[in-house]
Amino acid sequence: MKPFQLSCVFTSLLLCSPISFADWINTAVEKNEAQTIQLRHHIHQHPELGNMEFQTSKLVQQQLKSYGIEVKTGFAKTGVIGVLKGKKSGPTMALRADMDALPIEEKTQLAFASKTKAIYQGKEVPVMHACGHDAHTAMLLGAAKVLAENRDKLAGTVMFIFQPAEEGGADVDNFTQGAEIGSRKMITDGALKNPKPEVIFGLHVMAGMPSNNLFYKEGVMLNSxxxxxxxxxxxxxxxxxxxxxxxxxxxxxxxxxxxxxxxxxxxxxxxxxxxxxxxxxxxxxxxxxxxxxxxxxxxxxxxxxxxxxxxxxxxxxxxxxxxxxxxxxxxxxxxxxxPVTSNNPTLTRLMQPTLKQVAGEDKLHVLAHNASASEDFSYYGQLMPSLFVFLGATPPSQKMDQAAPNHNPYFSVDDATLKTGVELHIRFIQDYPKFANQIQSQSTASK
CATH class of the missing domain: 3.30.70.360 (Alpha-Beta Plaits)
Structure with missing residues (x-):
């Protein structure tokens, strides 16, 4: 939603503002866009494999602390939790980003392309953010900064979950030790216990979908x-x-x-x-x-x-x-x-206006079927109502069917799409409290 002028009506009781109260989000996101892009470039240029995200974790902690957000560590080796309490009472809500990169040699020729090498399963390999987790981390940091600067407008508590090893661990046998990494390890290490969120939101950038476009569906979103x-x-x-x-x-x-x-x-x-x-x-x-x-x-x-x-x-x-x-x-x-990544139907329907407000009607798309890939975000969704959304990452000027897909050496994310991701995170948090009781009642009844 873009800033718009209100017809001001002057009465003895009310003096209208020329900008609607909700538009502080657009202003704040645009103000911080350059920093979000800068963070994404830095993380992209210095990728780290799953379970080895030490510098990325350190960066996330430093940024959150600089925003005045409480930081918790000790989860899944490199995981970070940020906790922000709003000035108003309300539910505890979670936003999630993954931080790890892949053992792939980058061939994009970007000015900030990765030249990093690291040890994966005992062998030295090139490392690249070939799935957009650099963008996920930067966007969530951008949202955290805006929400912290506007905590007086926040109803409830926000948990910012920065998770390692969504793609698997570089230092473990992922076949036999899968439960010791990623979201499962975050959960078993108690990341969601204090405070305990009642809802979680996530997004994923996707090549072959136009930038600033959002894609979603009720029910099954990704395969097991x-x-x-x-x-x-x-x-x-x-x-x-x-x-x-x-x-x-x-x-x-x-x-x-x-x-x-x-x-x-x-x-x-x-x-x-x-x-x-x-x-x-x-x-x-x-x-x-x-x-x-x-x-x-x-x-x-x-x-x-x-x-x-x-x-x-x-x-x-x-x-x-x-x-x-x-x-x-x-x-x-x-x-x-x-497991299957599935969007809570009631949550999805009630948050649809939020998606529309962020993307606009022409850039919001309902998927006809789920994607074939998988995500360990699904483990969070087993504990609480969840909503997972795709964010287009390919410039509209490029042919979508020619875009290098995720997990490809030529995969890239259009920086112009980051502001949409930041805004979506913020509006999830702003809008959910209005529907919290309805969603939690439905969730309890379905158990």
Whole structure:
């Protein structure tokens, strides 16, 4: 919403102001836009991998303290919580940003492009903010600054959650130690206990969507994600005499095919969808030897919890029986990453005018279906009503289908979109208290 003139009516009781009370948000966001962009450039140029965001965490703490916001640490290794109490009574609300980067070499040629290298899983790798978490951190800091400067207008308490390792940890086995990083670790370390928020909001910049445009939907917003690791052990033999061995490659190839039948024949696809993909297949060293072992790694996705649980239950059973039929052994491991990310329907509907006010009617879009990727923001949504929104990151002058996607060496975020993210955070906090009782009553009744 842009500043607008009010028709002033002078009476003995009232003298109208030429600018509406709510427009302080626009003025404050524009005033701080340059600093938000500067912060984003600095974070982008100095990316840090998951669980290793020490300097980013230090920067966040310094900024929050400079705004007069209470800072709490000791969560998920590098996580930071900022707590801001408004001058008016009201609910406790949370805003979340992730801070970690990815093991990708940047090729954008930006003036502030990353040249950083770091250790990932024991190996030195290039590091890049290829998913926009630099923008997320900068936007939340921008919102924190504006809200702190205007705490007299704030009803309730705001928690600013700066979370590490949304993309996984650089220093842990993400398969076996997934619960020790990211949002799950923030939660188990007590980040949401004192104070305890009753609602949480998040956003994510997306390439291929025009800058300053917002995208949302009720219900499922992102798929679940679970990791799959399979080891097939047979008996090594010369390739010319397969009958004297037990071929794990042949058995593994059957397993890959049969896994798909769990989707097409064993899942109720009227409820949603599911995907099982094997992305890594490692076996053997030469063409004339049937190896002893095959190792496969894959991912399991769904937008429906019943379908997800059906797959998690039946994948090990199918693979073990497949192994038995081929006289080999199969070791099957499944590790959870994230449940379905789902927007609370009542919260989404009541906050729709807020989204419209920020983006304008022509830049607000309802998604026809959920996105296929996943987010550990979903764990917060299991504890309280939540709303997760996409923010376009590609300049409108660029063809959307030609924009480098998230997790790509050429991925970039248009600085012009940051002000929309900052404003959205602020208006979430300003508008939610008006609907808090209604949303909490609905949430309690649905449990």
């Amino acid at each position: 994600a679970d990791h799959l690791r399979i080891q097939v052990n047979g008996k090594q033999v010369h390739g010319s005499m397969p009958w004297d061995g037990r071929d794990p490659i042949y058995a593994a190839s059957q397993m890959i095919n049969n896994l798909q039948s769990l989707i097409s024949r064993r899942s109720n696809l009227t409820q949603g969808m599911g995907v099982i993909s094997i992305g890594s297949f490692q076996a053997g060293t030469t063409g004339n030897v049937i190896p002893e072992q095959v190792n496969m790694v894959g991912t399991i996705r769904s937008n429906n919890e019943d379908i997800r649980q059906n797959l998690l239950k039946n994948i090990p059973i199918m693979l073990e029986h497949n192994a038995l039929a081929n006289d080999v052994q199969a070791k099957v491991e499944i590790a959870a990453y994230a």
